[in-house]
Amino acid sequence: MTTPTRTAPLAIDGGPPIRQSVWPTYDNGDAYVFEEDIAAVVDVLQSRRYFRYDTRRHEDTETGALEAALCTHFGSAHALACASGTTALALGLLALDLPPGSEVACPAFTFAATPSAIMLAGHRPVLVECDDNLHLDVADLRRRMAGGARAIVVVHMRGFASDMPAICAVAEEFGVPIVEDAVPALGVRLHGRPLGTWGRFGAFSTQSDKALNTGEGGFLVTDDTEAYARTLVYCGAYESRMARHFVDPPSLDDLALPLFSWRMDEIRAALARTQLGRLPDRLAAHRHNYERVAAALKDRDDIVVRQPVAPGAYLGEALLLRLPDAPVSTVSWFARALRAEGICVRALGDPDDVNVRAFWNWRFLFPDAAEARAAYPVTAAFVDSTVDIPLSANLTDADCDQLVEALCKVADALPGRRR
Numbered sequence: 001m002t003t004p005t006r007t008a009p010l011a012i013d014g015g016p017p018i019r020q021s022v023w024p025t026y027d028n029g030d031a032y033v034f035e036e037d038i039a040a041v042v043d044v045l046q047s048r049r050y051f052r053y054d055t056r057r058h059e060d061t062e063t064g065a066l067e068a069a070l071c072t073h074f075g076s077a078h079a080l081a082c083a084s085g086t087t088a089l090a091l092g093l094l095a096l097d098l099p100p101g102s103e104v105a106c107p108a109f110t111f112a113a114t115p116s117a118i119m120l121a122g123h124r125p126v127l128v129e130c131d132d133n134l135h136l137d138v139a140d141l142r143r144r145m146a147g148g149a150r151a152i153v154v155v156h157m158r159g160f161a162s163d164m165p166a167i168c169a170v171a172e173e174f175g176v177p178i179v180e181d182a183v184p185a186l187g188v189r190l191h192g193r194p195l196g197t198w199g200r201f202g203a204f205s206t207q208s209d210k211a212l213n214t215g216e217g218g219f220l221v222t223d224d225t226e227a228y229a230r231t232l233v234y235c236g237a238y239e240s241r242m243a244r245h246f247v248d249p250p251s252l253d254d255l256a257l258p259l260f261s262w263r264m265d266e267i268r269a270a271l272a273r274t275q276l277g278r279l280p281d282r283l284a285a286h287r288h289n290y291e292r293v294a295a296a297l298k299d300r301d302d303i304v305v306r307q308p309v310a311p312g313a314y315l316g317e318a319l320l321l322r323l324p325d326a327p328v329s330t331v332s333w334f335a336r337a338l339r340a341e342g343i344c345v346r347a348l349g350d351p352d353d354v355n356v357r358a359f360w361n362w363r364f365l366f367p368d369a370a371e372a373r374a375a376y377p378v379t380a381a382f383v384d385s386t387v388d389i390p391l392s393a394n395l396t397d398a399d400c401d402q403l404v405e406a407l408c409k410v411a412d413a414l415p416g417r418r419r
């Protein structure tokens with residue numbers, strides 16, 4: 001590892017930045033793309049068959065083959081490829097057949113798409129507090145469930161598993177289903193079981209920032225055959241196309257449900273399928289990078305690395321660090337100073353960098369941010385003290401070491417800069 005340049009002036013003060021080149025992120029063109037992905041897409045383009053439901057047999061379509069591969073990967077009975085993670089979540093929620101306007105619990109620390117999907121399915125999100133590691137607080141979940149929520153959306157936020165055994169026990173106690181928002185956690189296991197297979201439905205995204213990257217896209221997995229049939233109709237398997245997904249189709253009037261046309265196309269499915277074959281390599285790269293950085297920071301008590309609910313129960317594509325007891329102004333300065341050093345990082349609660357992962361910014365739910373923060377003070381405080389750094393699968397050891405060097409350089413300067 002490079003020797004930290006602790007005495008050099010910070011880049012934010014005009015010193016030389018630790019890193020000159022751009023930190024790799026999906027939105028500046030970083031992608032885990034190989035020749036075989038390009039070839040798979042070109043094949044589909046040349047076939048002129050872009051729509052999934054055509055005259056071919058279901059298993060001969062790219063989308064059908066992707067769904068079969070996903071069933072094998074997850075050990076699930078059914079999979080459905082669709083337009084996005086948000087629509088995958090909404091499809092699962094719609095297929096639960098809850099009374100319209102039901103309350104659905106979800107963690108206060110999540111991406112705005114989670115409560116949005118609950119609303120898209122016609123329900124009302126009820127937020128639940130998160131703990132110092134930004135995991136769903138199971139005791140608070142039990143308290144809020146007593147208010148009458150009819151389902152739980154669990155989120156494995158930034159790739160970290162939620163405590164599924166404890167959450168499943170609460171769901172069972174209240175007799176409600178779980179939908180897993182496993183969008184950021186494709187390939188992660190908890191106690192040996194894949195995330196996304198603990199609840200009635202597991203929803204995933206294949207948007208560019210995820211472990212499978214098709215630009216946009218998503219899918220769900222489930223073992224519930226009747227509910228799966230409903231998701232197919234909602235998704236747009238009209239005029240008996242739903243039956244193609246089964247050897248022995250359940251009876252369902254496919255015009256009794258609305259049709260939202262949230263299907264995946266053949267081009268994306270081909271891309272997802274080739275990438276699925278390389279998923280283990282990609283996960284290993286994330287794990288390697290994450291462990292290298294986390295190990296280098298483990299003895300610092302001024303930057304606390306987010307802890308998983310069980311050893312290894314995380315993806316490793318996002319490094320969340322907490323600055324204990326630091327006010328949000330200090331945490332925001334820390335992120336700014338790191339950006340000046342060439343690292344892509346955001347302070348989750350920075351008032352000058354409105355982040356959709358900070359619940360008080362969701363004006364579609366909370367017209368008054370201060371009131372929202374007061375309603376969930378624990379999560380607000382932990383979100384305020386946390387910074388979020390994307391860790392690409394393409395990072396080299398040298399990149400990881402530069403990150404550590406920059407973090408240590410800025411953290412060493414913190415005592416004099418606290419505001």
Ligand SMILES: Cc1ncc(COP(=O)(O)O)c(C=O)c1O
Pocket residue numbers: 084085086087110111113114155157158181183184204205206207217218
């Ligand atoms: C936790 C979570 N849920 C849902 C989504 C939405 O996924 P998509 O953009 O594919 O709709 C995201 C997107 O990043 C997410 O992080």
